[in-house]
Amino acid sequence: MNSIFNKAIIALSLSSVRKQEIMTFEKEFKEAISHLPSKEKDKLILRLLKKDRILAERLYFELVDHKTVDERRFDKQKHIKERIAFFSEYRLSPGDLMMYMREISGEITEHxxxxxxxxxxxxxxxLLLLETLQKNNSQITQHTLAKARKLCIYIIGRAFKILVLRQKLHEDLWLEFDYDLEQLGELITENPSLMKIAIQNGFDVNWLLNNDIPENIEEIHKDIRSQGFLTFRIHLSTPKFNS
Known part of the structure; x- marks a missing residue:
């Protein structure tokens, strides 16, 4: 228990210190924290937790919350579906749609x-990509590529990230995502703007459709990013899909 609080105090206290100073004084600082009286340590951590909501919620989850990770994930799934169903009732512009997607993405990051x-x-x-495209794909296709471009790049960028993250999980878990990844591939192929952006930014939709994700997908992603792709400024120019 004390080790959890010690780590929390250190993380909070050093958040505003320069990286070089952290590396120089980290060991000494940890020792000082570990020798603080319990009462003083309790007061300090409660004061510091007020400045870091995420860490406070993490400690609450680890120490108090009776919900499991799976239960929390289920709650988040339900919330995401409800949020997307709500904003999909409106004829949102691509910019507004991307704004809502980013908000939900931020909530996932917090989770x-x-x-x-x-x-x-x-x-x-x-789930974020599937629910959004299932409910908004036809609406997106009604906009010109120029207007939908940033949204499409955002979606393809998220799809790339999903493949990278999936590859980092244990192989036994990969099969759980095959059907949904195939569905995502089909939704992308139904949207000409998304297909164009995918091709221009080095994303092969067949990875999704055929459940054939390269083992070096992370290296592929890093290489594409290092060349400036998957941004709102640079894209590949191909004979078939000139911008």
Missing amino acids: VKITKDKHGEVSLNL
Whole structure:
């Protein structure tokens, strides 16, 4: 128990210290924290937790919450579906749609930071793309590529991230995502703008459709990013899909 609080105090206290100072004084600081009186340590951590909501929620989850990681993931799935169903009732512009997707993505990131749910990091991000495209794909196709471009790049970027994260999980878990990944591939192929952006940014939709994700997908992703692709500025120019 004390080790958890010690780590929390250190993380909070050093958050505003420069990296070089952390590396120089980390060991000494840890020792000082470990020797603080329990009462003083309790007061300090409660004061510091007020400044870091995510860490406070993580400690609450680890020490108090009776819900399991799976239960929290289920709650988040339900919330995501409800949120997407709500904003999909409106004829949103691509920009507004991307704004809502980013908000939900931020909530997923918080869930992962609090619960360390690596499985959920894949499944929830995949759910975000599937639910959004299932309910908004036809609406997106009504806009010109120029207007939908940023949204499409965002979606393809998230799809890339999902494949990278999935590859980091244990192989026994990969099969759980095959059907949903195939569905995502089909939704992308139904949207000409998404297909164009995928090709221009080095994303092979067949990876999804054929459940044939390269073992070096992370290296592929890093290489593409290092060349400036998957951003709103640079894309591949191909004879068939000139911008």
